Amino acid sequence: MVFGSYTFKLVIITRKMYVKRLHTMIMLSSTSTTSMHWTPMFWSTLYIKFAILLNNKSFLFSFISYIF
DSSP states (O other): OHHHHHHHHHHHHHHHHHHHHHHHHHHHHHHOSTTTTTHHHHHHHHHHHHHHHHHOGGGHHHHHHHHO
């Protein structure tokens, strides 16, 4: 029971960190013109991975390793 609540808090913290990092990286990529050619593909795959994380909690630890 304690482990379950801990994992749930970890999911919430990871989502908050990911959303914050996502917003800052979108701002950075929108300002810089050199990274424009790889940005759409990169962010589409990232959004797909984040949607998988939101729908399926078993992807959490692989997603954490992907972020860090």
